[in-house]
Amino acid sequence: MNIAILTFEGFNEIDSFVSHHILTRVDIKDWNVAIACPSETVTSTGGIRVSAQQPLEFANDADAVLFGGSPRSRQIVEDRAIMSRLKLDPKRQLIGSQCAGAWFLAKLGLLATQPVCTSLKSRAGLEAMGIRVLDRPFVASGNVASAGGCLASPYLAAWVISRLVGREAAENALRIVAPVGEKAQYVATVLGVVWPLATADAERVA
Amino acid sequence: MNIAILTFEGFNEIDSFVSHHILTRVDIKDWNVAIACPSETVTSTGGIRVSAQQPLEFANDADAVLFGGSPRSRQIVEDRAIMSRLKLDPKRQLIGSQCAGAWFLAKLGLLATQPVCTSLKSRAGLEAMGIRVLDRPFVASGNVASAGGCLASPYLAAWVISRLVGREAAENALRIVAPVGEKAQYVATVLGVVWPLATADAERVA
Numbered sequence: 204m205n206i207a208i209l210t211f212e213g214f215n216e217i218d219s220f221v222s223h224h225i226l227t228r229v230d231i232k233d234w235n236v237a238i239a240c241p242s243e244t245v246t247s248t249g250g251i252r253v254s255a256q257q258p259l260e261f262a263n264d265a266d267a268v269l270f271g272g273s274p275r276s277r278q279i280v281e282d283r284a285i286m287s288r289l290k291l292d293p294k295r296q297l298i299g300s301q302c303a304g305a306w307f308l309a310k311l312g313l314l315a316t317q318p319v320c321t322s323l324k325s326r327a328g329l330e331a332m333g334i335r336v337l338d339r340p341f342v343a344s345g346n347v348a349s350a351g352g353c354l355a356s357p358y359l360a361a362w363v364i365s366r367l368v369g370r371e372a373a374e375n376a377l378r379i380v381a382p383v384g385e386k387a388q389y390v391a392t393v394l395g396v397v398w399p400l401a402t403a404d405a406e407r408v409a
Numbered sequence: 410m411n412i413a414i415l416t417f418e419g420f421n422e423i424d425s426f427v428s429h430h431i432l433t434r435v436d437i438k439d440w441n442v443a444i445a446c447p448s449e450t451v452t453s454t455g456g457i458r459v460s461a462q463q464p465l466e467f468a469n470d471a472d473a474v475l476f477g478g479s480p481r482s483r484q485i486v487e488d489r490a491i492m493s494r495l496k497l498d499p500k501r502q503l504i505g506s507q508c509a510g511a512w513f514l515a516k517l518g519l520l521a522t523q524p525v526c527t528s529l530k531s532r533a534g535l536e537a538m539g540i541r542v543l544d545r546p547f548v549a550s551g552n553v554a555s556a557g558g559c560l561a562s563p564y565l566a567a568w569v570i571s572r573l574v575g576r577e578a579a580e581n582a583l584r585i586v587a588p589v590g591e592k593a594q595y596v597a598t599v600l601g602v603v604w605p606l607a608t609a610d611a612e613r614v615a
Contacts, residue, residue: 216430217586220422220457224559227455238457249433251426251444254458320589340588351589353430354563358588380423382546382564383526383557 204231204367207239207262209307210255210271211279213248217353218301219271221380225360228376229368237261241285248274263290267297267363270304277303277328280310297366299348299359308349309334317344320351343400361393365401370394410437410573413445413468415513416461416477417485419454423559424507425477431566434582435574443467447491454480469496473503473569476510483509483534486516503572505554505565514555515540523550526557549606567599571607576600 206226210219219238226236239262240255247253262268268291270276279285291298293313300308302322308314309329318335319342326336341350341358350359357377364373374390381389412432416425425444432442445468446461453459468474474497476482485491497504499519506514508528514520515535524541525548532542547556547564556565563583570579580596587595 216426220426221560223457224422224455236455244460249430249442250462251429252460254450256456323589337590339590352592353586354427354560354595355588357560380559382561383529384543384545386558389560 204234204267205261205265206234206236206267206269206363206367207257207265208236208269208271209259209262209304210238210240210245210253211273211275211285212242212245213273213275214245215272215274215302215353216247216249216251217356218273218304221353221356222269222271222301222360222363225357225376225380226363228379229364229372230375231368231372241288259285259288265296266367267299269359269363270298270300270307272301272303272305272322272325274303274324276306277325280306286310293346297346297348297363299343299350299362301350301356301359302353305329305349305351308347313347317347318342320349320355322351322353341396341400343397348400357393358397361397362401365394365397370398373397410440410473411467411471412440412442412473412475412569412573413463413471414442414475414477415465415468415510416444416446416451416459417479417481417491418448418451419479419481420451421478421480421508421559422453422455422457423562424479424510427559427562428475428477428507428566428569431563431582431586432569434585435570435578436581437574437578447494465491465494471502472573473505475565475569476504476506476513478507478509478511478528478531480509480530482512483531486512492516499552503552503554503569505549505556505568507556507562507565508559511535511555511557514553519553523553524548526555526561528557528559547602547606549603554606563599564603567603568607571600571603576604579603 305321340355443462511527546561
């Protein structure tokens with residue numbers, strides 16, 4: 204299984220790294236999670252420079268692709284030099300977005316018939332395109348999911364694990380990262396939202 | 410105000426970057442948050458290579474110093490080449506730790522008279538040193554604080570902001586990153602824990 208966390212210039216660290224970290228906590232063979240970028244390094248709005256683990260094209264054959272957000276997401280989706288490198292297909296891949304990453308879902312035409320969760324900053328612009336934005340942390344339908352608010356990243360990671368591995372693996376990964384003394388409640392809250400959407404999806408796309 | 414997030418080889422991305430991101434959301438003049446490392450780059454256990462924004466010595470004159478965790482923290486605190494570069498003082502600095510970062514607080518002698526919050530993996534080793542470990546996400550006493558469980562990072566960041574700026578700034582920063590649809594509840598939960606400890610501290614060290 205290959206999972207790509209697409210990370211662009213100006214990226215939000217929480218968006219990309221929280222999902223990445225939770226996903227790396229899945230302990231099965233041939234489970235490969237990578238930060239994939241359009242260039243060798245990318246720098247966050249907060250000035251953090253990271254090296255790409257994979258080029259952008261890694262996403263094209265990945266089992267799951269997550270778009271991290273950036274204040275520049277809305278501009279980046281208009282950059283043909285970047286977007287032409289992506290050949291994604293929601294029929295054979297899980298595709299998700301975090302916060303402003305929703306601009307990528309919109310650009311790829313994945314929000315024509317389903318609502319999205321995104322950051323408060325991206326909301327008005329997406330609504331102006333006729334996209335329905337929910338006042339919730341997470342939504343999924345079929346193979347497409349989105350999360351809104353940086354700290355909703357664990358919902359998105361839990362969805363990927365639920366879909367690709369199963370509930371127990373998602374519970375284990377969430378339990379590792381949850382605050383001490385709040386672990387059982389945290390896992391129950393996140394999976395209470397994610398699991399029904401993950402299993403409804405599995406039936407639909409089966 | 411300078412805030413150092415000390416980040417070492419093998420670092421946990423959530424530990425270092427969630428606090429960093431939340432702290433960068435404080436919108437006041439001369440507020441400088443930096444990932445400080447012992448070398449030009451450090452690589453996480455999950456294979457993420459980041460460039461240091463500042464050398465380790467940046468911490469020595471910082472107003473707040475946060476130790477991110479790493480599976481290697483217990484070994485790193487025995488590395489004199491690294492530890493001799495740190496000259497910290499809880500009388501003039503806020504000092505905090507995330508998860509395995511608690512090994513640094515222990516090594517610096519800051520846990521002789523106060524309990525700590527840490528990851529489940531670090532708990533037994535610290536208890537064997539006679540340190541009291543709490544089954545809670547966050548604790549602070551005086552100028553020393555600690556958080557346990559990666560996703561307890563917002564407690565630690567909120568404590569720094571509460572102490573250095575104030576409650577409204579902490580609320581604003583938390584609200585930006587909280588999940589959509591859960592923002593008011595999230596801010597209330599975190600500050601419900603942090604604020605009483607931050608204000609008790611302020612009185613004590615005044």
